[in-house]
Amino acid sequence: MSSAFDMLLYGFSLAFQPENLIFALIGSVLGTFVGVLPGLGPVATIAVLLPLTYQAGSPLGSIIMLSAIYYGAMYGGSTTSILMRLPGEAASVITCLDGYEMAKQGRAGPALAIAAIGSFVAGTVAIVGLTFVGPAFANAAVDFGPPEMFSLALLGVVLCASLSGGPPLRGIAMALAGILLGLVGVDLMTGVERLSMGSINLTGGIELVPMLMGLFGLGEVFHNLSKQDGATLLTTKIGKLMPTRRDWRESIPAIGRGSVVGFLIGLLPGGGAILGSLLSYTMEKRVSAHPERFGKGAIAGVAGPESANNAAATSSFVPLLTLGLPGNAVTAVLFAGLLIQNIQPGPMMLVQHADIFWGVIASMYVGNMMLLVLNLPLVGLWVQLLRVPFWLLAPAIVMVSVFGTYSLRNNWFDVGVLLVSGGVGYLFRAAAYEAAPMAMAFILADILDTSLRQALLMSDHSLGIFFTRPRSGVILAIAAVVVVSQLYSYHRRHRRTS
Amino acid sequence: MKSMLGFRLGVAALACAGFLAHGPAGAQDKFPERPITMIVPWGPGGSTDVSGRALAKAAEALLGQPIVVVNKPGASTMIGMGELANAKPDGYTIGTLSSTSYMLKAQGRQLPYDAVEAFSYISYYGDNLIGIAVLADAPWKSLAELIADGKAHPGKIKYGTAGVGSTQHLTTEALMLSSGAKFVHIPQKGSAGSMPALLGKHVDFITEVSVWAPFVAEGKVRLLAVSTPKRTQAYPDVPSLGELGYNSRRSLQAIIGPAGMPEPVRLKLEGAFRKALDNEGFRNAMKTLHMEVIDLAGPDVKKLVQSELQHATELVQRMKAAGN
Numbered sequence: 001m002s003s004a005f006d007m008l009l010y011g012f013s014l015a016f017q018p019e020n021l022i023f024a025l026i027g028s029v030l031g032t033f034v035g036v037l038p039g040l041g042p043v044a045t046i047a048v049l050l051p052l053t054y055q056a057g058s059p060l061g062s063i064i065m066l067s068a069i070y071y072g073a074m075y076g077g078s079t080t081s082i083l084m085r086l087p088g089e090a091a092s093v094i095t096c097l098d099g100y101e102m103a104k105q106g107r108a109g110p111a112l113a114i115a116a117i118g119s120f121v122a123g124t125v126a127i128v129g130l131t132f133v134g135p136a137f138a139n140a141a142v143d144f145g146p147p148e149m150f151s152l153a154l155l156g157v158v159l160c161a162s163l164s165g166g167p168p169l170r171g172i173a174m175a176l177a178g179i180l181l182g183l184v185g186v187d188l189m190t191g192v193e194r195l196s197m198g199s200i201n202l203t204g205g206i207e208l209v210p211m212l213m214g215l216f217g218l219g220e221v222f223h224n225l226s227k228q229d230g231a232t233l234l235t236t237k238i239g240k241l242m243p244t245r246r247d248w249r250e251s252i253p254a255i256g257r258g259s260v261v262g263f264l265i266g267l268l269p270g271g272g273a274i275l276g277s278l279l280s281y282t283m284e285k286r287v288s289a290h291p292e293r294f295g296k297g298a299i300a301g302v303a304g305p306e307s308a309n310n311a312a313a314t315s316s317f318v319p320l321l322t323l324g325l326p327g328n329a330v331t332a333v334l335f336a337g338l339l340i341q342n343i344q345p346g347p348m349m350l351v352q353h354a355d356i357f358w359g360v361i362a363s364m365y366v367g368n369m370m371l372l373v374l375n376l377p378l379v380g381l382w383v384q385l386l387r388v389p390f391w392l393l394a395p396a397i398v399m400v401s402v403f404g405t406y407s408l409r410n411n412w413f414d415v416g417v418l419l420v421s422g423g424v425g426y427l428f429r430a431a432a433y434e435a436a437p438m439a440m441a442f443i444l445a446d447i448l449d450t451s452l453r454q455a456l457l458m459s460d461h462s463l464g465i466f467f468t469r470p471r472s473g474v475i476l477a478i479a480a481v482v483v484v485s486q487l488y489s490y491h492r493r494h495r496r497t498s
Numbered sequence: 499m500k501s502m503l504g505f506r507l508g509v510a511a512l513a514c515a516g517f518l519a520h521g522p523a524g525a526q527d528k529f530p531e532r533p534i535t536m537i538v539p540w541g542p543g544g545s546t547d548v549s550g551r552a553l554a555k556a557a558e559a560l561l562g563q564p565i566v567v568v569n570k571p572g573a574s575t576m577i578g579m580g581e582l583a584n585a586k587p588d589g590y591t592i593g594t595l596s597s598t599s600y601m602l603k604a605q606g607r608q609l610p611y612d613a614v615e616a617f618s619y620i621s622y623y624g625d626n627l628i629g630i631a632v633l634a635d636a637p638w639k640s641l642a643e644l645i646a647d648g649k650a651h652p653g654k655i656k657y658g659t660a661g662v663g664s665t666q667h668l669t670t671e672a673l674m675l676s677s678g679a680k681f682v683h684i685p686q687k688g689s690a691g692s693m694p695a696l697l698g699k700h701v702d703f704i705t706e707v708s709v710w711a712p713f714v715a716e717g718k719v720r721l722l723a724v725s726t727p728k729r730t731q732a733y734p735d736v737p738s739l740g741e742l743g744y745n746s747r748r749s750l751q752a753i754i755g756p757a758g759m760p761e762p763v764r765l766k767l768e769g770a771f772r773k774a775l776d777n778e779g780f781r782n783a784m785k786t787l788h789m790e791v792i793d794l795a796g797p798d799v800k801k802l803v804q805s806e807l808q809h810a811t812e813l814v815q816r817m818k819a820a821g822n
Contacts, residue, residue, distance in 0.1 A: 047542030047569075142698035146684075186574070188685055191605055191662040200580060200610060203573040324712050325694050329541075332690060336548050339786045346712030409541075409571055450687055457684045458656060458700060 004132055011358030015366050020061050020359070024367045027065035028374060031072020034089075038080055038213055038397075040404045041089040042073040046333045050340060059341035060356055064363040066337050067317065070330050071123060071364065074273065074310045075371050078115040079382055082108055082302070084397060086217030090209055090443075091273035091309040094281045096216050097436055098294060098301030105297050108383045109241030114251050114299055115306040116375040122259035122307035123368040126314035129263050131361055141267045141319060146454035147465050149268075151475035153447040156275065158479045159282035160440035168490055171437045178438035181206060182445025189453045201413040208443065210405045210418035215435045217401060218418065219425020221394050226426070238387075241380055243299070251303035254284050258304035262311030267318055272328040276312035277305035278440050295434070314364065321345055321357055529589055529763050530563040536753075537585075537593035539578025541571040545626065545707065545787045546751060550594045552784075553623055553753070556777030560770040575599045576609060583611035587756040589763035592620060595752040597665045600803060604810035605663045614804055618759040619752065621771040622794035622802075624784055626749035628666055628725035629736070631710040632703045633696060634718055641722040641742060644703065648679025656682045658701035660689040665749040668810055669725055670705045671817050672745050707749065708788030725749075726790060747810060751789070752799045768796050 014020060034045045046066050077092035082099035095115065102111040129137075144152075157179070161171040184195045185205030196202035243251065261283060262276035284304040285294045294301050319325040324346030326332035338345050343353050350357055385393075405418045428435050459465035467473045536554050540546045547569065554565040570578035579599050585591035595617070603613040630641065638644040648655050659666035662685050674681060684701050686692045692704040696719070703722070704710070713719035714733075721736045725746040729738050739746040753771050755764070774780060775793055784791050794802065 044542075050542070142694045145695070145698050145700035188661060188687065191607070193607075200573050200576050203576065204571075319694075323694075323697070324709075325697075326690055332544075333542060336542075336544070340548065340783070342782070342786055344712050344715075344786070346716070348712055348716050410568055411570065411572065411577065454684050454686075454700075457682060460653070 007354065007358045008131055008362060010355075011360075011362030012365075014060060014355060014359035015064070015362035019058070020064055020363060021366065023061040023065040024068050024363050025370055027068025028072040028367050028370045030065075031069040031074075032076035032371065032374060034069070035073035035076020035092075036079045036088050038086045038088055038217060038401050038404050040407060041209065042070045043329045043333055044407060045069055045073075046330065046337065050333070050337050059338075059343060060359045062341060063334075063338060063343075063356060063360055064367075066334055067360055067364065068367045070334070071310065071313050071367065072371055074123075074313045075116060075119045075375050077309070078119075078302070078306050079112065080217075082111045082115065083382060083385055084217060084393075085220040086397060086401070087212050090212055091277055091313075092306070093212050093216060093274070093439055094277045094305045094436065095302055097281070097434075098296070098298050100220075101295065101297035102299065102302065103386065106239045107297065107299075108386060109239065109379055110243040110247050110299065111302050112379040112382055113241065113376065114243055114247065114255075114303045116372060116379070118251065118255040118258065118303045118307035119310040119375075120368055120372040121255050122262060122311040123314055123371075124365070125259040126263045126266070126311040127361060127364045127368070130315060130318055130364075137267050137318065139323075142323070142325075144268050144471065145469075146451040146458060147469050147472040148475065149447055150451035150455055151466060151472040151479070152268075152275075153444045153451065155475055155479040155482070156278060156444045157441055157448065158482050160278065160437045160444070168486065170433055174433060174435070174437040175441040178441025179445040179448070181211075181438070182442040183449060188450055189457075199413075201411070205446075206442075207408065207414050207417055209408060210414045211421045211442065212439055213401050213405065214418045214421025214423075215425035215428070215439060217397060217425075218422025219429050219435065221397050222422060222426035223429040224390060225394060226430075238383055241383065247299050250298070250300045254280075254300040254304040255307045257283060257287075258307030259311045262308030263315045265308070266312030266315030272316060273309035273312040274443055276308040278443075280304040280308035317360070317364075321349055321360070324349070527762070529766055530561055532590065533564045533566050534558075534561070534589070535591050536565050536567045537578050537582045537591065538567055538569050539571060539575035539582075539593065539599070540569065540596070542569050545789065546594055546596055549624065549751065549780075549783055549787055549789060552780045552782075553771065553774055553777075556774035556780045557770045560773055561766075574602055576602065580610050582754070583616040583756055585756045587618065587758040587760075589755065589759055589767060592753060592755040592767065595750070595754045595803070597747070597749050597806065600807045601663055601665065601668070601810055604668075604807060604814050606814070614800070614807065616757050617754040618757055618764055619754055619796040619799040619803070620764060620767045621796060622750070622752045622792055622799045623771070623775060624751050624789045624791050625726060626665075626707045626751070627730055627732070627788045627790060628669060628705060628707055628746070628749055629710060629733075630670075630703060630705050630722045630724075631696065631714070631719050632722060633699070634720050636702065636720070638703075638722065639720075641737070644722060645673075645677045645679045648674070648681050649677070652680030653682055655702045656684050656700075658684050658686045658692045658695045658704045659706060660692065661685045661687070665747045666705045666707070668813055669739070669746045672747065672813055673739070675813070675816055675820060676744055711788050730790060732788065745809070747813075748802075748806060750802065750806070752794075752803075754799075764796060 034040045034042060046069055073089055077088040078095045080086040080088040081092040081095040082103050085096045085100040087093040087096060099111045157175055161175040184202055186203050187194050193203055258280040261280045265276035281301055281304060284300045285291050288300060316328060316331050320331040320335060326335040335345055343356055401418060402415055405414050408414060425435055455465050466476060538547050538550050551567050554567055558565040570581055575598050582593040600613040603609055632638055657670060667683060686695055689707050689709050692706045693709045695701045696704045710719050714721050721733060723739050724730055724733060724736050725739050727740045772793055775791055781791060
């Protein structure tokens with residue numbers, strides 16, 4: 001333990017070198033910026049900057065900058081989710097639910113402030129975890145194989161059906177629709193095309209980010225346009241910018257729980273910020289004394305997931321740096337960045353490149369500090385955006401979404417997906433169907449499908465593998481408890497009202 | 499030796515191009531007059547993207563015009579390849595070719611372009627190193643032991659690769675067909691998924707590109723064989739599938755353009771891209787990616803692709819006949 005502490009001090013001595021401080025600052029600012037811009041996410045930004053870092057700067061400096069872009073984007077991503085119901089990047093989609101409601105009630109300030117503070121706390125918790133227990137946890141995380149991932153994803157689907165406040169049947173229907181959409185594309189196990197209707201563009205599946213931006217952001221824009229009344233998005237006056245005492249009381253435990261959940265999910269291969277924020281949100285709804293307020297502007301519904309996605313972003317560095325296993329798209333690009341600098345991430349990294357390992361970790365402490373200082377004063381500025389008349393804001397949102405989408409893969413088909421999803425999102429909004437269960441099930445379908453079939457191949461097609469493996473069995477038991485308790489509480493409510 | 503020869507050929511090709519350019523085709527002798535677009539049909543950060551960018555950087559210095567790399571990922575390279583096939587064959591749009599693109603054809607997938615004839619072949623630049631790897635504490639010390647166990651207990655040993663129809667998968671299936679061993683394939687989500695599956699003992703061995711390299715260096719993973727035709731310099735003690743008498747499919751990387759490119763333009767590009775193979779930055783990138791630099795002339799690349807496609811198609815047919 002003390003050696004980890006000594007090494008961390010050594011890391012700080014590197015991170016505080018002026019050059020590295022500047023790199024951390026550039027990365028943090030850039031990350032916040034791309035996080036705020038819808039569509040433009042950390043993956044594209046880091047990839048574009050890779051060749052640049054190849055020529056300029058030391059290996060440590062460039063890795064510090066690239067990782068700051070990643071966790072900086074997690075800070076910025078919540079901004080448009082809260083202000084415009086437009087997820088700045090995929091992991092912030094869940095923040096739309098309560099964050100946007102808060103903004104409509106004139107409480108955008110507290111929502112943005114809590115998102116930034118939660119991100120800071122979670123980031124710091126995850127870095128401490130990364131420093132002291134990360135490497136040990138990373139070794140255990142690979143035991144999480146296909147059966148465990150399947151059970152975890154199943155738990156996620158069960159939970160997301162209950163995301164919506166409306167009748168459970170609607171939630172279940174939306175979740176099933178999400179799974180169906182998530183299965184579009186070439187079947188990983190046989191190479192056969194599924195539901196692609198002869199379109200090459202659909203063989204790789206429907207792209208996640210355009211779909212989310214359409215369902216939530218454009219759907220909301222169309223909905224507001226159809227009402228033709230509100231001159232601005234705001235329905236009441238902008239209230240206080242800082243959270244009230246009651247906000248704090250509700251947010252602090254949520255931030256704590258979100259940090260832990262996010263940290264653990266980020267360690268898993270294939271886990272990541274999106275899954276972390278989903279699990280955190282549903283968990284907050286379950287433990288809350290007022291679950292009925294979720295979806296109507298509950299601050300815990302912002303605090304938990306925003307903390308979780310930051311913690312997960314940070315802890316996903318553990319498998320990347322100590323095992324050389326990138327768990328998601330961003331860490332995969334960072335992996336390439338390290339390779340370009342002639343650094344092979346993996347078990348030898350702590351031995352061969354201790355300076356890089358500890359320098360990056362120490363710079364994360366510094367970077368998180370910078371991000372907090374950077375983001376809190378910006379809250380007041382962002383909130384002013386809500387005063388912009390809607391006739392001006394609407395075309396701007398549509399335009400930024402289209403550019404952001406095209407820049408993802410340089411593909412016009414994705415822009416089509418964005419616009420169609422926008423139309424569908426509008427219809428859902430008009431018919432009072434919550435899009436969140438569909439979006440979440442869509443994300444989980446991929447894990448569900450792949451891990452189910454892998455697990456069955458491992459067990460020679462016996463379902464027993466899901467119950468006999470202890471971790472998988474425990475998760476399935478939790479899922480069963482959730483289903484039973486949901487049915488029970490619905491049944492009771494139903495009886496009382498009838 | 500080979501690269502020296504390649505260099506000379508490259509110079510010869512350049513000279514040739516210069517000679518031919520004196521013909522009536524006025525626009526062609528000034529090629530390239532504006533930036534060249536290079537389509538990489540994969541997302542940023544992968545081995546094709548990183549190596550392709552390094553090569554483009556070296557080649558643009560020789561051509562005197564920037565080469566702009568554009569990622570067009572999706573549908574197992576079909577989207578990017580389709581766009582390249584339909585581009586104007588004037589030399590200003592080129593792209594990278596990976597085995598994945600024609601492997602799709604071998605599996606009977608419908609492609610919106612001809613897998614071989616839709617392209618002009620500019621040059622070759624390397625092979626991905628594919629290895630068969632087990633955990634260090636696994637009972638198999640050699641490929642022969644693994645195969646013997648696979649024959650004695652058919653269906654007990656499980657292996658992971660980047661996916662169905664990948665070069666890694668077909669190489670292992672070829673090994674099974676010619677040795678009589680029976681392993682169970684558990685496809686992973688791309689090469690990145692294979693290493694965690696091996697470490698977590700969810701599969702018994704993996705046939706994969708160099709994701710195992712850092713673990714082999716640490717002694718946690720044992721490499722039983724590599725797929726290159728001969729042993730590779732990086733692992734002189736590891737036998738190649740070729741010397742053990744087994745067939746393997748190559749994971750190749752080439753530079754191509756749309757079909758119908760004027761020959762002087764193609765030659766000029768070939769000269770620059772083959773000369774770029776000697777660039778130090780490119781060689782370093784290839785080394786860190788554990789890829790072998792290989793030099794081939796354009797027409798030879800086409801022959802290689804045709805023969806690989808034919809072998810892969812036959813293999814898939816034999817696999818189907820064997821009920822795999």
